[in-house]
Amino acid sequence: MARVLTISLNPALDLTIGLPALALGEVNRTDETHLSAAGKGVNVARVLVSLGHEVVVSGFLGADNDGLFRRAFADMGVEDAFQRVPGETRINAKLAEHSGRVTDVNGPGVAIEAEAFTGFLDELDARAADESRRPDAVVIAGSLPPGISADDQAALIARLRAQGLPVWVDTSGPALASAIAAAPSGVKPNELELADWAGEPLDNEPRRLAAGLRLHQSGIEDALISAGADGVLWVSHRGAWHATPPTMTVASTVGAGDTLLAAMLHGVLEGHAPDAALRFATALSAEAVRHVGVGNSRAADFPYLQQQTRVRRLNDVDAGGALA
Incomplete structure (x- = not known):
């Protein structure tokens, strides 16, 4: 099996709320609520681990509320390489109705300073250069937090590709267009x-x-x-x-x-x-x-x-x- 690095630049704690149907402006009764460590890269990691791969999770987490992530990573059996930054990781609400319709209410994310992003890039370079830690593939998934632009993500893709690493990307909006221009593997x-x-x-x-x-x-x-x-x-x-x-x-x-x-x-x-x-x-x-x-x-x-x-x-x- 392979070693895969998943990167979540803007992860979230997902508050999933199940309810029969959302009535705007009224009191709604839920069937269930669940708060979990999430983000597209974290979800990708969950699946890859279940399929037998060695997975390293990386990106940025707010240092003030990373407890659920720490427990989730330990339970998943992945290496936690997230960089902690001041503040709180965002909480996203997902309202899931019985019809299958899902309404997302997403926060912007914790702001990433230029110094933190530079340190993150340096760590990726060191990992790519170390044969004992070098991944067989990299997944970059999810939205971008304040402080990291679509051009920054494109430069990250190009940097990883220049090191000979396969890079798969799942994002949207301007970040998707810039990612496509950087020619990731997938x-x-x-x-x-x-x-x-x-x-x-x-x-x-x-x-x-x-x-x-x-x-x-x-x-x-x-x-x-x-x-x-x-x-x-x-x-x-x-x-x-x-x-x-x-x-x-x-x-x-x-x-x-x-x-x-x-x-x-x-x-x-x-x-x-x-x-x-x-x-x-x-x-x-x-x-x-x-x-x-x-x-x-x-x-x-x-x-x-x-x-x-x-x-x-x-x-x-x-x-x-x-x-x-």
Whole structure:
């Protein structure tokens, strides 16, 4: 198995609130509430650990409320390489209704000073240069905190790539556009997040395929575009592939995208056949939506979910990024 470094520049404590339906301006009664250490990179780490990989988690945490993170990392069995900074890590509220609709109320995050970011970069350089600590892949996931710009993240990607490290990115907005320009190894946007970059709604398969081919042509080795029940598109040197997930009763979509990224990276690192890798990742992401949290590959019916996941090859992709 591989050693993977996940970077969460703006992690959060997730306050997940389950309720029948959100009534604005009224008192709402909840079914459950749960406060957990989260952030997209932390969720990716959870999945990778469950699949047997050695994982190091890094980024920035507020020193004043890192207790839940410390306990979570110990329980997960990952190396905690987060840099502590003054202040509190943000708390994000996720209101999950029975219909499957999730309303996110996200804080901006703790401000990162230039000196702290420089120290973080120096530590990454030292890790990359040390064969005993050098990761086989890096995942940068989530939003950016105050003090770190989209250009800073792009420079971070370029720095890691210059050291010969595979880098996968999952972010949105201007940070996604800048990340794509820095040509990471892989990106995993959903169709809504990628639409601004593509310049049009990605509301059907031909448009998503065209966007995936553009990503691949720009130098991104693995372009992974998720579109909910419409499935997952994967464009790489292995060809253009599409997976349709099994029909699921959606309880929460929180963690499904992180599960997809982690499971696809797992398949790539382990050298699995393309159809098997995409089927596994899509099915595991589907498993995640029926409960709060990331996908569980040990679920009793997971083999059935894989069987119900339809994978088809669209065609070959040539070096120029067009269908052969």
